[in-house]
Amino acid sequence: MDSPKAEKRWPDIDCAGNLEQLKTAREKGQRRLEADFFSLPVEEAIAALNELHDALIVRVLALAENDLARSGFGAPPVPYAYMLYGSGGRLEQTMHSDQDSGLVYEDARDEAEEEVNRSYFLKLAETAVEYLIAIGYPPCEGKVIASNPVWCLPLTGWTKRIAGWFAEPSWENVRYLLIAADGRAIWGDAGLANQLRSRYFGDLLGHPVIERRMLDNTLHHKVLVGVFGQLLTERYGENAGGLDIKYGAYIPMVNAFRLLAMRAGIQETNTLRRIDALLGEGWLNPSEAEETREAFLLFLKLRHFTSTTMEGGRLVGTGKLPASKLTKEMVAPLKKALKVGKNIQRKVQKELPIRLGGGRAK
Known part of the structure; x- marks a missing residue:
């Protein structure tokens, strides 16, 4: 799948064929940025660092898709978007940020297809999260992460989940709604993410x-x-x-x-x-x-x-x-x-x- 934003600045990342090479590329990239970080304007330095993180996450997702295909799981059965939340969603990550993520995929035509989709995308999310841990991104302590079934849903599933958060304004549900407001698609079908955001903001105005x-x-x-x-x-x-x-x-x-x-x-x-x-x-x-x-x-x-x-x-x-x-x-x-x-x-x-x-x- 195509990333919403192709990165050309990090050739070592783009060419990495395994996690060891990707971890080395991350360490090299961060050393390079650390050397120049405080000599650059703050906004420019933060933008460069977040481009590095985006490039690493995009490459992990490409590797995860490829590895699932080689393992017999095939290609993604329907379009999907991998989302970042927290500082990643806001493009404000530090050198040592953790993972805050989610996944939205296209609705199925029937229950059998939905079971296939659900199984594939949970496996993809688990693989991506595992790979990101391996190159130095710890998982979110609050379990806001794509490998958690709560944050890996089809579009209608997301719509129902968000509606449920709106319907029961507990402290935790309000926290989830605020987290969702920072969601940004980093890989896959950005149109799905845009549909999700439009429904989210439409619900917000009525509550x-x-x-x-x-x-x-x-x-x-x-x-x-x-x-x-x-x-x-x-x-x-x-x-x-x-x-x-x-x-x-x-x-x-x-x-x-x-x-x-x-x-x-x-x-x-x-x-x-x-x-x-x-x-x-x-x-x-x-x-x-x-x-x-x-x-x-x-x-x-x-x-x-x-x-x-x-x-x-x-x-x-x-x-x-x-x-x-x-x-x-x-x-x-x-x-x-x-x-x-x-x-x-x-x-x-x-x-x-x-x-x-x-x-x-x-």
């Missing part, structure tokens, strides 16, 4: 109760800056004196702009593109857009200073900036950026209920 629950979920993670502008660093343990960049800076802004974009009917998944689109739709003024863009770019950069830990023989990012890397030169711009993030959270908290038809939030 104001869900939107209010999404607001609660969105504001769950607070920006780590105090009332006097001080950094709210870790107080205890091995990370004492450090700052949780992932959940105290980056994720709060991701969440805020995702919800604003969803309410505005903007289907972009990348946060910077969401900011630009919100400016164009009048949800942000030019000053807000400029400040938030600058703040978010700083958070994207600082995520690459965060520490890592070894889990299952693989390096995994902690999302936490160690005290040793929190330099004096970094503190002032970080405080400024965190204040911008806090202001955006306040904007969402105050303005979104009004746009939803309710009163101003207290």
